[in-house]
Amino acid sequence: MQLSGKVALVTGGRQGIGAAIVERFLLEGAKVVTCGRGARPSDMASNIDWVQADVSCSGQMELLKDHVVTHYGALDVLVNNAGVQIEKTLVDTSDDDWDVLMGANAKGVFNAVRSLLPIMASGGSIINMGSVSGNAADPGLALYNASKAFVHGLTRSVAVDHGPSVRCNAICPGWIMTAMADSAFAVAEDPAAAKQDALVRHPAGRFGTPADIANMALWLASNESQFVTGQLFTVDGGLTAASPLNPSLF
């Protein structure tokens, strides 16, 4: 029970990686609040505190802060997981696409940290969701890639400006098998071949699961990482340790 007595807020905890982090934090004894744009999902477990809130809206993040203060007093762990992906090149991207994607992935992290950092307990941990595509590009994901590079930069700034009271780190997932990953592969001329190509380039021999990312999030949330701040943690099964060449070619 590594998070016994801690209060954690995970944005975008309805599905995918966010849901795995919520589930793991609960198992480790945390009280978990999560939020999303929709109403509380009907199948959500009763021990999860759901707040309908959109990270791209600063007013709603302020209301979320009030909710946390009222019900829990303070916050120990903030996981900025909410994010969207739009599969377009730069020239295909519209103004609306920009607002949606940068609103959630960039402004969303900004809004959440700005609202919630003042109510974080001393020793608190902020965990942002970056991406390996914030360091090297995935094709057809121009704004997504750029938004993740923003997250990487903001992670370091928050760590520098707001230590020692809080720590701030980012996780850079690689291919994690979620609906979002399938949408990313869909930009390929031959999605099945692209997926196979990616798979053979994983030294770990498999794609990641949301639980793999939750493992890292738990460590960063826990007291095991008390001296860790301002860093990016790649969890990609070794994918980006290798060049983009497909070893099966040789």
Add this chain to the structure above:
Amino acid sequence: MDAEKIFTEHLKGRVAVVTGGCGGIGQAICRRFASEGAQVIAADVAPMPEALQSSAQYFNHDVTSEQSAQDLMAFVEQQFGHLDVLVNAAGIEIEKTIEETTLDEWQRIFSINVTGTFLTSKYGVPLMRKKGAGSIINFGSYDGFIADPSLAAYCATKGAVHALTKAMACDYGKENIRVNAICPGFVATPMLESFFGDSGDIESLKQQVRDIHPLRRYGTPDDMANLVNWLAGDEARYASGALWVLDGGLTAQVQQMRL
């Protein structure tokens, strides 16, 4: 050399040593330096190609030998009195995992790729100090950042060259001796031919690897010489301690999906 290239002779009167100067990339660098007005010494254990004789002097130089480095720089001092530019381009590749690599092979690749860069620079720096300025250009590789399969010792040597580049830049910056590394990707050279050498359907493989590059082609020795030429000259006067990736965009991406 590109047909449309305009030479500014920005290296006029400069003295440049290129180790591995008779190899694929080294020859292109020697020719470019000569076109820019430099006095060029191609330092190599391989013999001087006839085509290079109008561009460079030859010095038989074994980069693994301290005596050879001393002899090379004594020759440069006697001929020119100082040194302006040193390009450490000598290098080899071993296509093996660590289990397949013998200790002798490991020591050989380190002695050429790493010790060679160390020794030639060690005896070149004093001749740059005499001039009060200098530019050293080492050969790293994107494989010094990320790995390709079955190139373990090679990857390790290039990581070492990257760190050595920064260390040398720290130590000699105050003397206006700049140190940078270029980090090539796939360059069409005999080394690349050897890399593809024993792999089944070579033409199809070459095409597939080529198409993984955003620019859809392999680098040429002249592409490498273009950057080395810039780093050698005064336009790069504020560039030091940096690793310059030159790979047609290969490592800017996680994966090429439009094959």
